[in-house]
Amino acid sequence: MLGHTWRRSLQLRVVVSTLTLSLIVIVILGVVLTSQITDRLLEAKISAATEEMDRARNTVQAQLAGADDGNTLSSRLDGARASLSNREADGQSAGAAGTFDPALIVPGDGPLPPTVSGPADQIPESLRRFVQQGQVSYQFATVDDPDGYRGPALIVGSPTASDISTLELYLIFPLASEERSLSLMRSTMLIGGAVLLVLLAAVSMLVARQVVLPIRSASRIAVRFADGRLKERMPVRGEDDMARLAMSFNEMAESLSKQITQLEEFGNLQRRFTSDVSHELRTPLTTVRMAADLIHDSSDDLDPALRRSSELLVNELDRFEMLLNDLLEISRHDAGVA
Incomplete structure (x- = not known):
């Protein structure tokens, strides 16, 4: 039944072909735009996070330089991490990078375990290897902090120039805001694409109808002409x-x-x-x-x-x-x- 209708209806074929091509174009544009916007958001996030890392590293180095050397290493790390947290709570670090969760790690000496402060278990080993080589690096990962954020995040790591030579500083930036922005963008594009398809369907049906109606009229007049009604003629409208x-x-x-x-x-x-x-x-x-x-x-x-x-x-x-x-x-x- 559908195949018979498809073969006999020029209007249906025109509308379906138009919608199919339009859907392909909309999907391609949607994928390209989503990719471009995602790249721009992440580039902005990385740039802001790198700047925030510079400020955080200076804060940690200043905090450790002024700390009492008689305190334990763990206490000194906790104090440095607290200074970052207090700085964030006071709004001094509020910016394009958004909120973050700091983590400080000092690798263990031989069989001794590392000394950490913060969610060190969320830091990927591949990122730590780059930081241990003296590089400021970043990596996207999925974090699952029992006391904090769960989901995709940007983790930036950097070595420090404090008296603790092997100290590694990491800032975990949740991507919840970017995820919401991308989700809103995808929903908007999906709704816009659906509305556009409906409008294109209406327009293509109207255009196809304007083309098909004269053809159907010619078919009916040809049938009557074949039946012997030799006076039948098509109406002429316009000059198209x-x-x-x-x-x-x-x-x-x-x-x-x-x-x-x-x-x-x-x-x-x-x-x-x-x-x-x-x-x-x-x-x-x-x-x-x-x-x-x-x-x-x-x-x-x-x-x-x-x-x-x-x-x-x-x-x-x-x-x-x-x-x-x-x-x-x-x-x-x-x-x-x-």
Whole structure:
């Protein structure tokens, strides 16, 4: 049923083809825009996070430099981390980078475990290797902090120049705000794409209807013309392609109508000629027939040559009479009498 409708409906094919191509274009544009916007958001996040790392590193180095050397390493790290947390709470670190959760790690010496402060278990080992080589690095990861954020995050790591030479500083920036922005953007693009598809469907249906209606009108008029209604013509409106199609159709119909009329007139003339000839020949043929029969009846009194001539005359008259009867039969058939 659907295949039959698809084959017979030009309007349906135009609308479906338009929507299919539009959907492909919208999807491609959506993917490209989403990728571009995501890249820009992450680039801005990385740039702001790197700047925040510079400020945090200076804060940690200043805090450790002013701390009492008699405190344990763990206490000193906790104090440095607290200074970062207090700085964030006071709004001094509020900026494009957003909130963060600091973590400080001092690797263990030999069999001793590392000394940490903060969610050190959320730091990827691959990122730590870069930081231990003296590089400021970053990595996207999924964090699951029991006391904090759960989800995707940007982790920036940096070595420090404090009296603790192996100290590693990490800032964990949640990407919740960026996720919400991207989710809102995707929802907006999805709704906008759906609305655009509906509008394109309406426009394509209207355009296809303007094209299909004259074609359907031409089809109906052609059917009526084939049924013998030779006066049927397409209405001509405007000067566009459809108007030229209507004019061409009407010219063709007019030419066919004239030819059909001429053929009908020629047929009538032919039938009248056949009828007239057959009737006009009937009377002289009857007279000649009577004379030939009379001669043939007296053929015994004639010499052989004349007797043979009379027989030939009768035979030819028989053939001529058969032809005349055929002509009469044809004329009756053409006239609708037979």
